[in-house]
Amino acid sequence: METVKLGMLGLGTVGSGVLEMIENNENKIRNIIGRELSVKTVVVRHPEKHQNAATITKLTTEFEEVLNDEEIQIVVELIGGIHPAKEYIEQLLRAHKNVVTANKDLIASYGPELAALAYENHCDLMYEASVAGGIPILRTIVNSFAADNILEVKGIVNGTTNYILTQMNQKHWAYEEALKKAQELGFAEADPTNDVTGKDAAYKMIILSYFAFGAQLKIDDFKTEGIDTLNAYDVSQAESLGYVIKLVGSAKVINGGVFVDVAPTLVPEDHPLATINNEFNAVMVTGKAVGDTLFYGPGAGGLPTANSVLSDITSEVKNLIMGTSGHAFNTYQSEYVPADPDNVRYPYYLSLTMPDVSGQMLKFTRIMADIKASFSQIVQAPIKDEGIAHVAVITHELSQSQLAELKKQLQQADSIKLNAAYKVLEN
Amino acid sequence: METVKLGMLGLGTVGSGVLEMIENNENKIRNIIGRELSVKTVVVRHPEKHQNAATITKLTTEFEEVLNDEEIQIVVELIGGIHPAKEYIEQLLRAHKNVVTANKDLIASYGPELAALAYENHCDLMYEASVAGGIPILRTIVNSFAADNILEVKGIVNGTTNYILTQMNQKHWAYEEALKKAQELGFAEADPTNDVTGKDAAYKMIILSYFAFGAQLKIDDFKTEGIDTLNAYDVSQAESLGYVIKLVGSAKVINGGVFVDVAPTLVPEDHPLATINNEFNAVMVTGKAVGDTLFYGPGAGGLPTANSVLSDITSEVKNLIMGTSGHAFNTYQSEYVPADPDNVRYPYYLSLTMPDVSGQMLKFTRIMADIKASFSQIVQAPIKDEGIAHVAVITHELSQSQLAELKKQLQQADSIKLNAAYKVLEN
Numbered sequence: 066m067e068t069v070k071l072g073m074l075g076l077g078t079v080g081s082g083v084l085e086m087i088e089n090n091e092n093k094i095r096n097i098i099g100r101e102l103s104v105k106t107v108v109v110r111h112p113e114k115h116q117n118a119a120t121i122t123k124l125t126t127e128f129e130e131v132l133n134d135e136e137i138q139i140v141v142e143l144i145g146g147i148h149p150a151k152e153y154i155e156q157l158l159r160a161h162k163n164v165v166t167a168n169k170d171l172i173a174s175y176g177p178e179l180a181a182l183a184y185e186n187h188c189d190l191m192y193e194a195s196v197a198g199g200i201p202i203l204r205t206i207v208n209s210f211a212a213d214n215i216l217e218v219k220g221i222v223n224g225t226t227n228y229i230l231t232q233m234n235q236k237h238w239a240y241e242e243a244l245k246k247a248q249e250l251g252f253a254e255a256d257p258t259n260d261v262t263g264k265d266a267a268y269k270m271i272i273l274s275y276f277a278f279g280a281q282l283k284i285d286d287f288k289t290e291g292i293d294t295l296n297a298y299d300v301s302q303a304e305s306l307g308y309v310i311k312l313v314g315s316a317k318v319i320n321g322g323v324f325v326d327v328a329p330t331l332v333p334e335d336h337p338l339a340t341i342n343n344e345f346n347a348v349m350v351t352g353k354a355v356g357d358t359l360f361y362g363p364g365a366g367g368l369p370t371a372n373s374v375l376s377d378i379t380s381e382v383k384n385l386i387m388g389t390s391g392h393a394f395n396t397y398q399s400e401y402v403p404a405d406p407d408n409v410r411y412p413y414y415l416s417l418t419m420p421d422v423s424g425q426m427l428k429f430t431r432i433m434a435d436i437k438a439s440f441s442q443i444v445q446a447p448i449k450d451e452g453i454a455h456v457a458v459i460t461h462e463l464s465q466s467q468l469a470e471l472k473k474q475l476q477q478a479d480s481i482k483l484n485a486a487y488k489v490l491e492n
Numbered sequence: 493m494e495t496v497k498l499g500m501l502g503l504g505t506v507g508s509g510v511l512e513m514i515e516n517n518e519n520k521i522r523n524i525i526g527r528e529l530s531v532k533t534v535v536v537r538h539p540e541k542h543q544n545a546a547t548i549t550k551l552t553t554e555f556e557e558v559l560n561d562e563e564i565q566i567v568v569e570l571i572g573g574i575h576p577a578k579e580y581i582e583q584l585l586r587a588h589k590n591v592v593t594a595n596k597d598l599i600a601s602y603g604p605e606l607a608a609l610a611y612e613n614h615c616d617l618m619y620e621a622s623v624a625g626g627i628p629i630l631r632t633i634v635n636s637f638a639a640d641n642i643l644e645v646k647g648i649v650n651g652t653t654n655y656i657l658t659q660m661n662q663k664h665w666a667y668e669e670a671l672k673k674a675q676e677l678g679f680a681e682a683d684p685t686n687d688v689t690g691k692d693a694a695y696k697m698i699i700l701s702y703f704a705f706g707a708q709l710k711i712d713d714f715k716t717e718g719i720d721t722l723n724a725y726d727v728s729q730a731e732s733l734g735y736v737i738k739l740v741g742s743a744k745v746i747n748g749g750v751f752v753d754v755a756p757t758l759v760p761e762d763h764p765l766a767t768i769n770n771e772f773n774a775v776m777v778t779g780k781a782v783g784d785t786l787f788y789g790p791g792a793g794g795l796p797t798a799n800s801v802l803s804d805i806t807s808e809v810k811n812l813i814m815g816t817s818g819h820a821f822n823t824y825q826s827e828y829v830p831a832d833p834d835n836v837r838y839p840y841y842l843s844l845t846m847p848d849v850s851g852q853m854l855k856f857t858r859i860m861a862d863i864k865a866s867f868s869q870i871v872q873a874p875i876k877d878e879g880i881a882h883v884a885v886i887t888h889e890l891s892q893s894q895l896a897e898l899k900k901q902l903q904q905a906d907s908i909k910l911n912a913a914y915k916v917l918e919n
Contacts, residue, residue, distance in 0.1 A: 086781050089641070208635065209800070
């Protein structure tokens, strides 16, 4: 049986997972693709740290040993970050090597550019593992929604923040406490900035929007709000109103435009996304024909992510066998038209503090009436600190323009402080 | 732009959905596959009943008009049932036409045989729509689990029974009442036998087992139990014990063998499958590397099923463009080895009635002790009719052999009646 030789850049948890899966599932892989897979060369910074792997594969510090090896047909990039991963991938594609990567930062920032380079060089660039670790969402959108009109794709696409939020929801911990625990257990990194500010989720929404709508967005095209300013008060207030706060990334077609955002969101407790806990991810795809579908699985982790890398590798091997490399992973292209803010309408949860004196609620309700907003639920919490009243409100639908005006007017009415304004999902 | 011409057999709700989607999503389809799709000829029994469709396509009663049309490269079979669908598909494959079908009865019964015929004739047979309507589960297993070792595939794969069970759970209706309502609303057919006896779900489990384990099962290889004997008493008893009764199809690797069954099952109320309601379906795939993943969507319906048919059509068009037709939809092949009944162990819910006189529970607990079974929960219901006590028990794990022995001994102890024995899922 022929052997397909692979090169790999980086050997962290995902890389080790790839080696482990190729070794453990040798027979099934042979059975399905009719080839053996062999990782010939792995480029690492410190070969001495990887003595176990060294028994089955060649370790080197020299990228050129992969780049210039004629036998290597597929290279797996797992070093992460933009530089030098981008330059490596460019060189590999120019050398007509097929590339598989799990690098969401790079793909979100330069995906279409790198895809074009792959196409010019008649080779493939695949990146299933870049979104939602173990959930095969990108290939599913490509293969199974080609003839449907996707109306919305939304979900929980960052495991670290979902772990932290699950602890905050279930144990009523403060954010700092939940973050610390997540770090101790390895669910959050020492520097969690990219996760907790929503940036990581935003990168994934860029890639999902590209597949779902063919639209090429940049990270500054939409609002990203993390969980680092989320308050335990709002978590429990949301709970008492029948909601769970989740970090939801959402991309939705609204009157011909696309509205994308990443933000803490109130999810009704019987909504499918409310039940996604801990480090798990879930992506809901709503098609005009198919309706609501949901894909759930581990969002990260060495082996789950390695499985997505291997789904790319086995797809690529099929392409090599059939001589069909050189077709873009996603071929759907469409101009990005942002949705008109007047048409983007959601109910909002507003968390306010105001002096506990008469006339304040009147002032607030006047502002709401002024922007033509109305209430769905309103709760003045019994807990007051030092003459400050906490008020939580769920509005009926507000357009983005109304919301902006509301924020402006509340800022001017300086006795009332808007601590949070979170979107509310409907069932 | 080139046009790919299709033929279609049958024009019910799914066929109409296919025509509607091709018409509505013309631009996106062109954008993604670089071809136009056109349904040239549809074979129907009564052309006069389909006047709307007639404006865009040719209707005929003659199968040969599709079979002998050189222009038609792909034929969609939507007449259902085994005969004459099987004979039609055989003739089409021999005429080197690629076939897409949603026919689960046929694929579950003759899938591998028809796949071999397709292979001999260098053409394709695809059937994504045969399992779980709008959920793209088969292609996902093929593409995204090729290098993982699937340990279990289980789920709610029949929308009719799930709709009935949801009503029984939520409204505490009896089975007959819920069935009648489902029939009125169109969620159950006038003759619901195939659905309510579990046969439809069993067909789907055969297909899922073939994809997940490469194993070719027949319907008599495993036990199928429907919901037609399910009691409202057991539904509410399960609820009070913290479970929801669902019709679960399950196929699991146990010590190198495969155990498959379809049966009413107690699902813990916080298990992902417990939240799947009404006509929705969900399939959980557990991979050794990837862990638990879940795919959720509409289980039936014209447009969702049409979307799965179109995912096959667009895949086939790619094959035609690249000249890669003639590779089986599922290439994983493995001998079916049934699991040893001594190794198949689950907790069971037992629903018993016995005369309300002393000594009966002693008799029952002696039998349990005799087969070395033990209890996890036991409830004697306060409601008694005419001197009959109802007892509900959840056991610790019982092997299939122990369960068979328990049933035998209870039958001999003729004062105690075992009304139901349902598997209990663990979280």
